[in-house]
Amino acid sequence: MLKINNLHVKLEDEDKAILKGLTLEVPAGQVHAIMGPNGSGKSTLSYVLSGRDGYVVTEGEASLDGASLLDMEPEERAAAGLFLAFQYPVEIPGVGNMTFLRTAVNAQRKARGEAELTAGEFLKVVRAKAADLQISPDMLKRPVNVGFSGGEKKRNEILQMAMLEPRMCIMDETDSGLDVDAMRLVAEGVNALRGPDRSFLVITHYQRLLDHIKPDLVHILSNGRIIKSGGPELALEVEENGYGDLLAEAG
Ligand code: ADP
Numbered sequence: 001m002l003k004i005n006n007l008h009v010k011l012e013d014e015d016k017a018i019l020k021g022l023t024l025e026v027p028a029g030q031v032h033a034i035m036g037p038n039g040s041g042k043s044t045l046s047y048v049l050s051g052r053d054g055y056v057v058t059e060g061e062a063s064l065d066g067a068s069l070l071d072m073e074p075e076e077r078a079a080a081g082l083f084l085a086f087q088y089p090v091e092i093p094g095v096g097n098m099t100f101l102r103t104a105v106n107a108q109r110k111a112r113g114e115a116e117l118t119a120g121e122f123l124k125v126v127r128a129k130a131a132d133l134q135i136s137p138d139m140l141k142r143p144v145n146v147g148f149s150g151g152e153k154k155r156n157e158i159l160q161m162a163m164l165e166p167r168m169c170i171m172d173e174t175d176s177g178l179d180v181d182a183m184r185l186v187a188e189g190v191n192a193l194r195g196p197d198r199s200f201l202v203i204t205h206y207q208r209l210l211d212h213i214k215p216d217l218v219h220i221l222s223n224g225r226i227i228k229s230g231g232p233e234l235a236l237e238v239e240e241n242g243y244g245d246l247l248a249e250a251g
């Protein structure tokens, strides 16, 4: 599924390496978590995978289901099944949530050579999925994320994910700033979407999210590389002792 090999990334307008040989594999159906100190390169990884401007890959590769991601345009990556949930969901004034979702879903279907959904077909699916996530019909009509509470934005993001049915979901600190209830909702949304054909890479600062989303593996990212991987107990170890011991161990 997702394969990242010896990835080196620097900023476009600065000779500063951020990722320095990152290797990671997330098999189909698995949930992996990435934790790490501030500034270790977690967000950079998600930006590079999504194709955001400003970063240059100087070495290494990343592929999804065998297709090289780094050569693709952002929308091609989405069509290939990549979904990114960010820490701060964007607000899009003037664009209704439902219109946005339908455009995204149909653009993706088109890129995959599938027939677009009619308005009626789309409405049926989106209403059912929104109801599952306790998203009100009113929230579907409002402009994307405008005036949504933190928890509503997160639920909306899970709805986007549910509608796009991605192969690989990357969530960058999607839990930060959420209260316990909102965090549980995000976790439940993710758990409901787990399946043998879908994988998740959950980037988080806090162990507590991983109480609700049980990862198969936890990776510690420090200074642009994975310095340790282990089971969920690794997250508990970080929670208890911080990163100090792990960093010292890694040298
Ligand atoms: P994390 O998400 O783990 O906190 P980031 O990927 O955000 O780490 O950042 C990694 C390092 O790269 C930090 O030192 C950060 O300051 C730097 N960095 C990332 N993006 C930029 C940018 N666009 N301009 C300047 N520095 C950046």
Ligand code: MG
Residues within 6 Å of the ligand: 038, 039, 043
């Ligand atoms: Mg940071």
Ligand code: MG
Residues within 6 Å of the ligand: 042, 043, 044, 173
């Ligand atoms: Mg970050």
